Amino acid sequence: MSRVVALSGGVGGAKLALGLDRVLPAGDLTVVANTGDDFDHLGLRICPDIDTLMYVLAGLDDRERGWGRAGESWRFMEALRPLGGPEWFQLGDADLATHLQRTYRLSCGETLSSITQDFFKRLDIAARVLPMTDDPVRTQILSGGRWMDFQDYFVRQRCEPLAQEVRFQGAAAARPHPAVLEALHGPGLSAVVICPSNPFLSIAPILALPGIREALRASGAPVIAVSPIIGGQAVKGPTAKLMKEFGLESSAAGVAAHYGNLVDIFVADEQDANASFDAGTNAVFRQTWMRTLDDRESLARQVLALSDAWRTTGP
């Protein structure tokens, strides 16, 4: 029975997920991964957030580049170019093993969640990582009156287009993975952690699934969000840019306001201790910038301590 459920996107979220995985006993952590960024490329099903979580939790990630696998090589891309293949999305040689094996197993009728759990088990990852759903959900961005697929916006156009709106195609009809709802309803649940991922692109698709918000509210455990914005800047990615484009204050307080009463404890960085949060926000301030492995573990411990305190003293 999971004690902690974490909602996560890719890089930023995976850092805290790794910290939680390292400080919690095996079996205590369930990570719900965003699948709204998933897409098909060259006939391969690519699941960027699941893969980032897999590489980070298995210690296979490239920490300097910030994405993909450490020691990755690019012979495939070099050979694809002269054949006229698409170059805008970089597929590393080792990374391809994940995509090909997954795509093949999907084509044999296996579910994404079953394949994901098998991969994580084979890589000796203790945490249980579940795709938010086995049904197709596709994040799209409205810009200049045109809906763009997420990877087109994020990778090909490097988040440059002005975003007017975000939608999650298929979310309303998608069923959250049953084990996600089960974990959220579990009597042993002590915390729901919203990782420092992009609230609009990584966490919103998970929350858009039918029943997820209700399950968070009904869980009895505190919902603790960690701010992806520190001192007005996103640690990585387009969070701050998007907030400006949506007319929101691109700050930790803005993120807290966005989550509203869904969140019981909002963990912002110490840098933002003097910022003005909405009256309804229960903001606490910690060192949230995760540069080292120690930072990841330390933040994980503090988040768990906050949930323990909340359950003892109440909201």
Next chain:
Amino acid sequence: MSRVVALSGGVGGAKLALGLDRVLPAGDLTVVANTGDDFDHLGLRICPDIDTLMYVLAGLDDRERGWGRAGESWRFMEALRPLGGPEWFQLGDADLATHLQRTYRLSCGETLSSITQDFFKRLDIAARVLPMTDDPVRTQILSGGRWMDFQDYFVRQRCEPLAQEVRFQGAAAARPHPAVLEALHGPGLSAVVICPSNPFLSIAPILALPGIREALRASGAPVIAVSPIIGGQAVKGPTAKLMKEFGLESSAAGVAAHYGNLVDIFVADEQDANASFDAGTNAVFRQTWMRTLDDRESLARQVLALSDAWRTTGP
């Protein structure tokens, strides 16, 4: 209009195809590639003979290893192993670009021949290489009462099972590529070359297609076969082993007898000059072992000279 049509399998045939490509003017050579070895692996369509021809003709082949690409790397296979992927068929990182891009284009509805011609053009290969057909043909081997797929026999079981029979599933219903028949019927045709490929596994599938044998007989050009057996040994692969298992003499003379009156000129190696050929065999003896690029060009020139002489003096 093609002046020379060559029928070829993989490695052995590709050596002579390269020689022909180098000595003939651009546009004069059409190579008909066996597709009976094609198979699906990990969701990828793999065409071993087309790929060998492509790498050899583009100068990208690994001459020392004898298959695949020069300077190939194996990061994909190393990453596939821990994920539980199949290990029996080696997929190089650069080689994967061919398989993925082809499989993707096939899934978009393009034909194998169209994709093949595009790849060869992009790699600046002068010869026109056509898959024998765009329809599925699958070579299978009967052993111990069980039909095995070709790659299972050839790669996974390293040709070890005793072969009782070979069949080409789908061949009877397959249509030879129209450009193959057109080239064989062309008025400018001066030679049909059967490359030194395995007669039973690489050339037989081409000859099994409806209309191909008839087109060879009706072409008016001499059909010249180069022996894949030198001094009783196959240069590479299971040709000699198969001949023994089929109760045939595993020699150049045995190959000539197998081709029978389909072939006008049978080019055997000088080593076999004293062997006894069937009375009906028009055998000539040349240095056929192709170790160097010069050997390939030299044999190609001699084959073309034989066809010129045949057309002048008649059979």
